[in-house]
Amino acid sequence: PSKSQFRKLVAEALSPDRLFVISTHQVRDVGALIDPVVVLHEGAVLLNHTLAEIGARLRMTRSASPPDPNARGLIHTEPGIGGFGGVWRGEAAPHGGDLDLEVLFGALIAHPDACAAALAAGGGVQ
Secondary structure, eight states: OHHHHHHHHHHHHOOTTOOOOOOOSOHHHHGGGOOSEEEEETTEEEEEEOHHHHHHHEEEEEESSOOOTTOTTEEEEEEETTEEEEEEESOOOTTOOOOOHHHHHHHHHHOHHHHHHHHHTTOOOO
């Protein structure tokens, strides 16, 4: 109940002239409130983009089995509950491909250069 109350309070207080900085490892608890997304790791900013920018440049997938590690456009994959999460170069599918911030964080840590290139280049399979 406290997480729900927190999300409700923040959502009610948000406005164009207010900035909230939320530092958390529990991104699923506040994912709907975050925009833009800033990811810090070991003192460096690994990501500072809006959800729209990320969605336009990276595609997220979840599958029962791991994708081919040599698949075109694959940046990162990792096991999780219910299968394997993947981060790919290119625009998200119009029907879905919800942003999984935890898998995105894994991609940013494991493959910072590939993520930065995809985000800077405007996506597209490279």
